Amino acid sequence: MKFISLEMENFRQYYSKQKIDFSIKPKKNFTIISGANGCGKTNLLGAINWCFYNDEGVENGKYKETKKLEVLNEKVLDDMKIGEKKNVSIKIFLGEGQTTDFVIERKKTFKKTDTGRLALVDEDFKILKKTSGGFEEEDNKQILIKQILPKEIRSFFFFDGEKLDSFFKIGSGTNIKKAIFDVSQIELINNTISHTQRVSREIEKGVDDVNPKIKEKSEEKSSFMEKKEDLEKQKKEHEASIENTEKDILQIDNFLRKFGRSDVSSLQKERDRLKEEAKSIQDREGEIKSKITEVVIDNYPSSILSGVIENTINEVEKLDKQKKLPPEIDPKYLEKILKLNKCICGRCVDKKSKEFKLIDSLIDRNSFGENASLLIEGRGILNRDSERKEDDIKKLDELNKEFLRLEERYKQVGNRNKEINLALEGLDEEEISQKETKRNMLHMALIKEESYLAVCKNDIKNLDEEIGDLAKELDDLWKKSNESNEVVSQIRLLNESSDVLNKILNEIVEEVRNTIQIKTEEYFFSMIWNKESFEKVRIDDNYNLSVINSYGNECLHSLSSGQRQVLALSFMAALKEVSGFDAPVVIDTPLGRISGEPRDNIAKNLPEYLKGTQVTLLVTDTEYTTSFKEKIKERTELEYQIKLNKKTGTSSIEKYER
Amino acid sequence: MVKNEINKLILEKLNKAKCENKVKELIKNLLEFERDSLNEDVMRYTDQYKNFVEHYARRVDKK
Numbered sequence: 137m138k139f140i141s142l143e144m145e146n147f148r149q150y151y152s153k154q155k156i157d158f159s160i161k162p163k164k165n166f167t168i169i170s171g172a173n174g175c176g177k178t179n180l181l182g183a184i185n186w187c188f189y190n191d192e193g194v195e196n197g198k199y200k201e202t203k204k205l206e207v208l209n210e211k212v213l214d215d216m217k218i219g220e221k222k223n224v225s226i227k228i229f230l231g232e233g234q235t236t237d238f239v240i241e242r243k244k245t246f247k248k249t250d251t252g253r254l255a256l257v258d259e260d261f262k263i264l265k266k267t268s269g270g271f272e273e274e275d276n277k278q279i280l281i282k283q284i285l286p287k288e289i290r291s292f293f294f295f296d297g298e299k300l301d302s303f304f305k306i307g308s309g310t311n312i313k314k315a316i317f318d319v320s321q322i323e324l325i326n327n328t329i330s331h332t333q334r335v336s337r338e339i340e341k342g343v344d345d346v347n348p349k350i351k352e353k354s355e356e357k358s359s360f361m362e363k364k365e366d367l368e369k370q371k372k373e374h375e376a377s378i379e380n381t382e383k384d385i386l387q388i389d390n391f392l393r394k395f396g397r398s399d400v401s402s403l404q405k406e407r408d409r410l411k412e413e414a415k416s417i418q419d420r421e422g423e424i425k426s427k428i429t430e431v432v433i434d435n436y437p438s439s440i441l442s443g444v445i446e447n448t449i450n451e452v453e454k455l456d457k458q459k460k461l462p463p464e465i466d467p468k469y470l471e472k473i474l475k476l477n478k479c480i481c482g483r484c485v486d487k488k489s490k491e492f493k494l495i496d497s498l499i500d501r502n503s504f505g506e507n508a509s510l511l512i513e514g515r516g517i518l519n520r521d522s523e524r525k526e527d528d529i530k531k532l533d534e535l536n537k538e539f540l541r542l543e544e545r546y547k548q549v550g551n552r553n554k555e556i557n558l559a560l561e562g563l564d565e566e567e568i569s570q571k572e573t574k575r576n577m578l579h580m581a582l583i584k585e586e587s588y589l590a591v592c593k594n595d596i597k598n599l600d601e602e603i604g605d606l607a608k609e610l611d612d613l614w615k616k617s618n619e620s621n622e623v624v625s626q627i628r629l630l631n632e633s634s635d636v637l638n639k640i641l642n643e644i645v646e647e648v649r650n651t652i653q654i655k656t657e658e659y660f661f662s663m664i665w666n667k668e669s670f671e672k673v674r675i676d677d678n679y680n681l682s683v684i685n686s687y688g689n690e691c692l693h694s695l696s697s698g699q700r701q702v703l704a705l706s707f708m709a710a711l712k713e714v715s716g717f718d719a720p721v722v723i724d725t726p727l728g729r730i731s732g733e734p735r736d737n738i739a740k741n742l743p744e745y746l747k748g749t750q751v752t753l754l755v756t757d758t759e760y761t762t763s764f765k766e767k768i769k770e771r772t773e774l775e776y777q778i779k780l781n782k783k784t785g786t787s788s789i790e791k792y793e794r
Numbered sequence: 795m796v797k798n799e800i801n802k803l804i805l806e807k808l809n810k811a812k813c814e815n816k817v818k819e820l821i822k823n824l825l826e827f828e829r830d831s832l833n834e835d836v837m838r839y840t841d842q843y844k845n846f847v848e849h850y851a852r853r854v855d856k857k
Contacts, residue, residue: 325804328821328828632817633824640807644800716799 137284138165138750139720140229140236146209147186147224148179151786158720158752159773160234165750166743166771169789170760171778176787177754180778181294181724187226187242189287190261193294206254208246211786216248221257230284238284239264239271285719288318292711293719297726300704301697312707313679319715320648325641329634336630337361340610343623350613357606364599367592374589381582388575392568404569407556410549417546424539431528431535438521445518452515461511470499607631649675652710656681659706663741664699673703681707698734701727702741709746720750727759739764743771801825 139158144150159167171177182192186207208224216222225243229236245258263280264271274280285293292315340354438445455461469480474495477485485491611631614624657673660683664670670691671684683703685691695703705726712721726742727735739761745751751771755764775792804825808818 320800322800324800324825324828328824331828332824629817629820632813633820636808636811636813636817636821639811640804643807644803647803 137230137232137237137718137720139752140231140234142184142229143225143227144183145223145225146212147183147207147226148209149176149780149785149787150179150183151209151211151784151788154789156776156789157774158750160231160750161773162748164771164773165748166768167750167752167774167776168755168760168768168772169752169776169778170755170757170792171787172757172780175778175780177756177778178296178724179787180754181296181722183226184228184294184722185290187228187240188281188285189290190242193290206246206256207244208254209786211784213246213248213254218248218250218252221245221247237266238274238280240281285717289711289715289717292319292708292715293717294722295708296724297701297705297728298724300708301700301728312675312681315711316645316649316652316675316679319652319711320645322641322644325637325644329637329641332630332634332637333361336627336634339623339626339630347613347617350610350617353606353610353613357603357610360599360603360606364596364603367596367599371589371592371596374585374592378582378585378589381578381585385575385578385582388571388578391571403556403559404572407553407560410553410556414546414549414553417542417549421539421542421546424535424542428532428535428539431532435525435528438525442525445521448514449518449522452511452518461515465498467499470495474499648714649679651714652707655710655713656703656707659709659745660703662744663702663706663738665737665741673706696734697728698730698738701730701734702738705738705745712746712749718749720752721746722752722754724754725756725759726753727755727764731758735759735761736763736767739767742768 138160140160141155141157143153143155145153156167156169159165169177169180179192185191185193192207206224208222212222223243223245225241227239227241230238230240240263241261243258243260244256246254247257249255261277263274263277265274265280281287337358341358343350452461473479473485474492477487477492479485479491483491485495611628614627617624653673653675656675660673661667661670669686671686671688674682674684676682681703682690682692683695692700692703705723727738730738753768776789777792778787778789780787805822808821811818
């Protein structure tokens with residue numbers, strides 16, 4: 137199925153009627169629609185979604201502010217008179233070949249009320265199908281939409297390239313699992329299984345006068361199953377909550393990235409830390425300065441008199457050597473020893489002994505007079521001073537070194553602070569810090585939800601085991617019971633059916649996973665430029681997608697943004713292919729945020745993408761470079777430009793002639 | 795996947811599955827029943843389902 141053309145009237149910023157014909161030639165099936173940021177590319181994607189499903193299918197906030205507003209163009213609304221009615225409509229012409237087979241049309245009529253507000257007065261949705269006698273309105277519209285492209289898998293056909301990356305970033309296993317389940321369309325089996333189980337339970341419950349043992353076990357099983365259903369519900373809630381929280385976090389991250397920095401908060405924290413460090417450096421420097429002053433003051437006199445002191449010490453040393461110095465003992469003690477003929481240590485000091493003579497001579501030296509004691513005391517002081525001076529010099533040296541170190545660090549802190557200030561300059565710091573606080577809260581909530589989910593899953597697993605055991609027991613009991621064959625047969629039949637269906641379900645999902653893995657790898661290698669660096673693409677049992685490099689290591693997280701975009705585009709193409717639906721693909725901003733060389737690399741290989749599928753690319757001006765144009769030329773038939781009238785805020789689509 | 799393909803796949807797997815023929819038959823009928831209810835978005839409710847299954851099981855048992 138291809139888009140033949142699209143007609144729209146008054147949708148969002150598109151004023152009055154606009155028309156796009158799509159490229160429908162088998163080998164030239166790319167349609168390029170380019171426009172600057174904010175001119176309405178995403179609204180075009182929204183228009184297609186709106187026409188098919190009555191919602192714009194835009195997630196994650198691009199319409200956050202406008203979502204509540206009606207889709208009617210604002211200029212039309214402004215120009216409307218009270219009581220006047222205006223239409224918003226999208227018509228999509230689709231065809232298997234090059235002519236229209238279906239027309240899907242959604243129209244809403246609005247009226248301006250007396251209060252100037254907008255009221256929806258009529259809405260219409262119809263599908264016209266080509267028959268031999270012309271176009272006829274189709275009765276079963278929802279079924280037809282499901283046949284063309286079911287709502288739950290539309291996001292593999294109409295998507296935003298900028299957001300593909302997040303597919304692999306946030307809880308990738310869950311996202312990929314959901315995608316695979318969606319694409320497998322296994323709701324049919326799931327419904328059948330849950331219904332079989334429910335009916336089996338009902339029948340069990342309905343049997344009266346049953347063997348009490350069976351009754352007991354059956355009630356037990358029933359209560360376990362109810363518990364399990366409850367847990368399944370909780371699990372779904374947790375999963376949804378995790379998904380939403382992850383989206384919110386991503387939105388905040390995108391907001392912060394808009395300023396070119398996702399680490400604003402850590403910068404702010406670092407700056408606070410630096411502030412404290414600078415203060416403590418200053419405090420310590422103050423302490424050092426006063427210590428240095430103290431030491432210098434202490435040493436000032438002795439430094440000034442250092443020459444004199446040195447001389448004095450030398451002189452005293454000389455005298456000492458000549459034994460002309462008085463002993464450092466009080467003469468009174470010496471005299472006492474001589475008088476008692478006994479030393480304080482108890483030795484006898486005979487008058488004729490050497491010791492007596494020595495002590496006597498010492499007393500004699502005391503006759504240096506009054507100067508003697510001064511000399512003794514002074515010698516001690518001078519020696520002590522000189523030793524202290526050396527210590528102080530060492531101390532001063534250390535203090536100086538520390539001071540220099542601190543000065544150096546202070547300089548570094550100052551420079552880093554300047555850098556941070558420069559980086560944060562112009563940002564609304566309050567808003568950013570609010571966002572950061574919110575992000576932290578969300579992060580905490582996420583961890584909590586994840587732990588709840590894990591508990592939930594574990595409980596379900598345990599219950600499954602219990603239920604399985606009980607089912608076996610019950611089966612045995614039923615066999616032995618005298619119950620009518622009919623009931624036993626019904627229950628056993630239903631239980632066995634649900635087992636078989638479960639097996640089939642697992643096999644199908646496994647097959648789909650495997651096929652998607654193979655297809656993703658095929659696309660990845662057809663588009664990636666450095667093929668030799670990679671070995672394979674894998675989707676493991678837990679639905680985590682990984683890329684194995686040529687050394688055999690997992691390298692998803694070290695892929696460049698360009699390589700990741702290729703992987704994401706490949707995965708989407710694989711899902712699209714496995715889905716079996718032959719619907720056209722529309723990609724908003726296919727190259728995402730990639731620029732420079734990787735962009736050229738993707739552009740070069742993009743013509744290889746989805747060969748045989750009609751692709752519409754909504755590209756930004758910066759994305760649609762000359763080299764991109766050149767490379768995509770061979771597959772492009774028609775090109776359009778979206779022109780935004782800045783005065784009126786309305787956009788129009790113009791065909792671009794090469 | 796497109797419904798037809800999925801149905802084909804299920805039936806293929808069902809034929810390979812090791813189970814009694816009457817189980818296979820029931821599943822085939824259930825899927826058919828379920829598909830109708832999906833398409834028309836009605837008859838999703840247990841009572842109708844139960845009646846069908848009871849009726850079916852009775853029939854199978856008599857065979």
